[in-house]
Amino acid sequence: MTAPTAPITQDVLTIPRKLPEGGRTNIVGLTRDQLRAALIAAGTPEKQAKMRLGQIWQWVYHWGVRDFSAMTNLSKDYRTLLAEHFEIAVPEIVTRQISADGTRKYLLRIAGGHEVEAVYIPEEGRGTLCVSSQVGCTLTCSFCHTGTQKLVRNLTAGEIVGQVMLARDDLDEWPEPGEGSTGERLVSNIVLMGMGEPLYNFDNVRDAMRVVMDGEGIALGRRRITLSTSGVVPEIARCAEEIGCQLAISFHATTDAVRDRLVPINKKWNIQTLLDTLRDYPKLSNSERITFEYVMLKDVNDSDADARRLVRLIAGIPAKINLIPFNEWPGAPYERSDWERIEAFADIVYKAGYASPIRTPRGEDIMAACGQLKSATERARKPAREIAADAGL
Numbered sequence: 392m393t394a395p396t397a398p399i400t401q402d403v404l405t406i407p408r409k410l411p412e413g414g415r416t417n418i419v420g421l422t423r424d425q426l427r428a429a430l431i432a433a434g435t436p437e438k439q440a441k442m443r444l445g446q447i448w449q450w451v452y453h454w455g456v457r458d459f460s461a462m463t464n465l466s467k468d469y470r471t472l473l474a475e476h477f478e479i480a481v482p483e484i485v486t487r488q489i490s491a492d493g494t495r496k497y498l499l500r501i502a503g504g505h506e507v508e509a510v511y512i513p514e515e516g517r518g519t520l521c522v523s524s525q526v527g528c529t530l531t532c533s534f535c536h537t538g539t540q541k542l543v544r545n546l547t548a549g550e551i552v553g554q555v556m557l558a559r560d561d562l563d564e565w566p567e568p569g570e571g572s573t574g575e576r577l578v579s580n581i582v583l584m585g586m587g588e589p590l591y592n593f594d595n596v597r598d599a600m601r602v603v604m605d606g607e608g609i610a611l612g613r614r615r616i617t618l619s620t621s622g623v624v625p626e627i628a629r630c631a632e633e634i635g636c637q638l639a640i641s642f643h644a645t646t647d648a649v650r651d652r653l654v655p656i657n658k659k660w661n662i663q664t665l666l667d668t669l670r671d672y673p674k675l676s677n678s679e680r681i682t683f684e685y686v687m688l689k690d691v692n693d694s695d696a697d698a699r700r701l702v703r704l705i706a707g708i709p710a711k712i713n714l715i716p717f718n719e720w721p722g723a724p725y726e727r728s729d730w731e732r733i734e735a736f737a738d739i740v741y742k743a744g745y746a747s748p749i750r751t752p753r754g755e756d757i758m759a760a761c762g763q764l765k766s767a768t769e770r771a772r773k774p775a776r777e778i779a780a781d782a783g784l
Contacts, residue, residue, distance in 0.1 A: 534688060681709065689728045
């Protein structure tokens with residue numbers, strides 16, 4: 392791996408942890424219906440609830456305001472009532488690391504003192520935020536660093552939306568109150584590819600994405616949101632119908648024997664079962680195509696035979712194949728495929744009629760690349776032999 396050409400910077404932010412006070416309800420992450428019901432329960436006249444909801448929504452999600460007293464189109468008495476019953480809280484940024492390539496990794500503390508990571512990846516004309524949906528993960532994919540951390544709990548909808556809000560804070564992306572959009576979006580895309588399996592936290596992920604997609608707030612369209620799943624088959628149709636975002640599949644193998652080892656959920660829903668379900672997704676969600684993510688592991692899944700088998704398996708599914716050079720982590724039981732091997736694999740897929748971009752590794756120098764996320768409190772390593780045993784090597 393080439394050494395970074397610029398120093399890594401890390402800021403330890405001393406923002407005091409924000410805890411709920413007196414049982415106040417956090418507005419962040421509530422859907423419109425949930426917030427309307429909460430406002431009425433707190434004393435908002437039902438006839439005014441729709442108007443008040445729209446005003447508060449704009450303050451919180453369009454202008455990024457966290458203080459009720461700044462909501463100047465609300466009466467002073469109503470602002471006092473809101474402050475008594477509600478708060479506007481997002482996760483705490485514990486550390487922020489900036490890679491030599493501009494990637495930003497945030498270590499975030501959430502309720503209960505747990506920690507998760509989110510990553511912002513700047514690109515030409517766009518910026519992608521990779522958000523987490525769980526503390527840890529239950530799937531134990533053997534090539535993934537997060538998979539070596541046991542599942543602690545699901546994130547709430549507010550903790551998921553809060554990752555988007557704090558990234559916009561850090562990038563100074565909120566318009567000034569009273570102003571419209573600032574033009575080019577810094578956080579223009581969201582990928583649910585951080586810590587956890589999003590479809591094992593379906594309700595919270597769905598509600599969070601409804602907030603993010605709402606046109607009067609953060610306003611990211613569903614085509615700018617991609618949910619990555621390892622293949623939780625029963626929830627895939629629900630994702631199409633209730634979220635409608637783009638779908639990515641952590642595929643990574645072309646035989647059940649290899650995928651059982653790399654992605655153990657395959658033992659529950661094998662390749663054929665997964666593919667049968669995926670054939671309906673573009674029609675149900677009105678998506679153009681499904682992305683198949685394929686991590687390139689030396690001498691494991693990177694042969695010409697694997698490439699040919701892959702294109703036969705996905706025949707008939709509108710798709711593109713993202714080839715991901717393996718991002719190494721301490722104690723990992725695999726190696727990255729040689730670059731020539733990755734290119735040969737990509738060429739076979741491309742000649743079969745599928746887009747086959749090779750993902751450029753980003754943020755490797757700060758352990759922010761795909762498959763490298765793991766909260767700092769859980770970084771105690773397993774012995775290499777134990778990791779290898781988990782991987783079936």
